[in-house]
Amino acid sequence: xxxxxxxxxxxxxxxxxxxxxxxxxxxxxxxxxxxxxxxxxxxxxxxxxxxxxxxxxxxxxxxxxxxxxxxxxxxxxxxxxxxxxxxxxxxxxxxxxxxxxxxxxxxxxxxxxxxxxxxxxxxxxxxxxxxxxxxxxxxxxxxxxxxxxxxxxxxxxxxxxxxxxxxxxxxxxxxxxxxxxx
Amino acid sequence: xxxxxxxxxxxxxxxxxxxxxxxxxxxxxxxxxxxxxxxxxxxxxxxxxxxxxxxxxxxxxxxxxxxxxxxxxxxxxxxxxxxxxxxxxxxxxxxxxxxxxxxxxxxxxxxxxxxxxxxxxxxxxxxxxxxxxxxxxxxxxxxxxxxxxxxxxxxxxxxxxxxxxxxxxxxxxxxxxxxxxxxxxxxxxxxxxxxxxxxxxxxxxxxxxxxxxxxxxxxxxxxxxxxxxxxxxxxxxxxxxxxxxxxxxxxxxxxxxxxxxxxxxxxxxxxxxxxxxxxxxxxxxxxxxxxxxxxxxxxxxxxxxxxxxxxx
Numbered sequence: 365x366x367x368x369x370x371x372x373x374x375x376x377x378x379x380x381x382x383x384x385x386x387x388x389x390x391x392x393x394x395x396x397x398x399x400x401x402x403x404x405x406x407x408x409x410x411x412x413x414x415x416x417x418x419x420x421x422x423x424x425x426x427x428x429x430x431x432x433x434x435x436x437x438x439x440x441x442x443x444x445x446x447x448x449x450x451x452x453x454x455x456x457x458x459x460x461x462x463x464x465x466x467x468x469x470x471x472x473x474x475x476x477x478x479x480x481x482x483x484x485x486x487x488x489x490x491x492x493x494x495x496x497x498x499x500x501x502x503x504x505x506x507x508x509x510x511x512x513x514x515x516x517x518x519x520x521x522x523x524x525x526x527x528x529x530x531x532x533x534x535x536x537x538x539x540x541x542x543x544x545x546x
Numbered sequence: 547x548x549x550x551x552x553x554x555x556x557x558x559x560x561x562x563x564x565x566x567x568x569x570x571x572x573x574x575x576x577x578x579x580x581x582x583x584x585x586x587x588x589x590x591x592x593x594x595x596x597x598x599x600x601x602x603x604x605x606x607x608x609x610x611x612x613x614x615x616x617x618x619x620x621x622x623x624x625x626x627x628x629x630x631x632x633x634x635x636x637x638x639x640x641x642x643x644x645x646x647x648x649x650x651x652x653x654x655x656x657x658x659x660x661x662x663x664x665x666x667x668x669x670x671x672x673x674x675x676x677x678x679x680x681x682x683x684x685x686x687x688x689x690x691x692x693x694x695x696x697x698x699x700x701x702x703x704x705x706x707x708x709x710x711x712x713x714x715x716x717x718x719x720x721x722x723x724x725x726x727x728x729x730x731x732x733x734x735x736x737x738x739x740x741x742x743x744x745x746x747x748x749x750x751x752x753x754x755x756x757x758x759x760x761x762x763x764x765x766x767x768x769x770x771x772x773x774x775x776x777x778x779x780x781x782x783x784x785x786x787x788x789x790x791x792x793x794x795x796x797x798x799x800x801x802x803x804x805x806x807x808x809x810x811x812x813x814x815x816x817x818x819x820x821x822x823x824x825x826x827x828x829x830x831x832x833x834x835x836x837x838x839x840x841x842x843x844x845x846x847x848x849x850x851x852x853x854x855x856x857x858x
Contacts, residue, residue, distance in 0.1 A: 386582070386585065397854055404854055406854045408849055408850075413586050415582045423582075424582045424583060426586060433847065433849065433850075435843055435846055435853060436855075437616075437617030437620050437654075437843070437847075438617075438620075441600055442798070442800075445769060446769040452731070459579060524799075526799050527800055
């Protein structure tokens with residue numbers, strides 16, 4: 365009798381878990397690339413956290429600003445001190461939804477095109493963004509990838525006159541998160 | 547019978563709770579967001595020690611060393627100028643007709659260790675130093691201060707007429723602790739206990755070893771401009787010397803930092819500034835001067851082998 369109940373409870377538990385599956389990473393990658401005639405620079409962040417609800421499509425991405433690494437140490441300092449002011453605004457985040465989550469079959473390996481929309485907040489400014497990307501399902505892990513551009517002006521990131529022409533208006537952001545079932 | 551009824555009630559119960567959970571999730575996506583957020587925060591790795599950065603804009607406050615090092619693999623080419631004194635008057639354009647300069651190369655060997663060499667035109671002095679980070683202040687204030695050690699050796703090689711006064715006699719050594727605290731993004735402070743040893747001094751009653759304590763600080767006015775100051779108080783001193791006071795402004799542009807300063811020291815190296823300053827602010831022996839720093843990334847940091855960054 366007791367055994368039956370226990371078995372039943374376990375069955376119920378696992379069934380429920382597979383129902384609303386969540387995927388999580390703490391080592392997501394975000395790359396930032398600016399290209400102008402005068403100067404190119406690229407910066408990498410490997411400490412991005414992201415979580416995705418496979419049922420509702422809700423997603424949150426947290427990007428610690430100080431984790432962006434630059435080839436030039438001085439540039440990294442200026443990025444933190446003068447541009448993103450990371451003491452005041454330590455994190456950028458995206459809170460939104462994959463709007464066509466139902467088209468992703470998490471039980472079947474494959475590459476699925478997705479659309480996401482939500483709020484991107486950084487440097488204390490929030491903007492609605494719509495982005496395209498892919499979700500690759502492979503076993504119990506998924507890889508979420510997206511590439512889009514942002515304009516520093518939209519986030520009140522001032523580029524001094526002297527640096528105009530060295531920092532692009534459209535900065536390419538690439539997000540690449542390998543997320544595991546949680 | 548009892549078994550059946552128990553199972554049934556069990557089923558019912560579970561069914562209800564499940565339905566409840568579903569409806570909650572569907573109606574309130576805000577709570578879902580909170581859910582995800584708490585999940586992100588839940589077993590978040592305790593944030594690694596973030597060391598306080600940019601306590602000062604560059605590796606010097608004005609004349610003296612600051613707690614900052616050049617980053618690993620970075621070469622810093624520095625040019626420092628000190629003009630004559632303002633009280634030289636209009637005939638010398640308030641000192642601008644004269645200039646002493648030092649050019650130097652600093653290099654970051656590791657995250658903690660930097661080395662530098664330099665040559666000053668004043669008394670034809672060669673110097674070399676190492677600076678090592680002993681303690682580093684963290685953002686969470688678990689380590690409330692930064693401490694670095696700076697060791698410096700220098701020799702003056704200008705011609706003197708005295709017999710038997712070789713270069714070896716004109717070497718001085720400096721040991722210095724830099725104790726710094728970044729109080730806020732705008733305000734930093736530094737204390738610098740210093741020991742200088744002169745191999746030979748002018749007269750017998752003068753000390754070969756002098757001890758001084760320096761204080762320095764900076765206040766950021768805007769993101770790219772800050773006000774700096776430093777003062778060295780000598781506990782014992784060579785004859786006719788004064789304490790060095792320097793006030794400056796740091797201005798940073800892309801790859802450069804400009805420091806404009808006013809100081810009563812003519813020399814630019816530590817042994818000179820701290821122990822051999824003769825100018826008096828009160829008498830108008832004030833030198834205008836500037837430091838320019840230009841950094842070059844010599845060794846690419848890890849992970850940038852295939853980056854699309856171009857630096858030339």
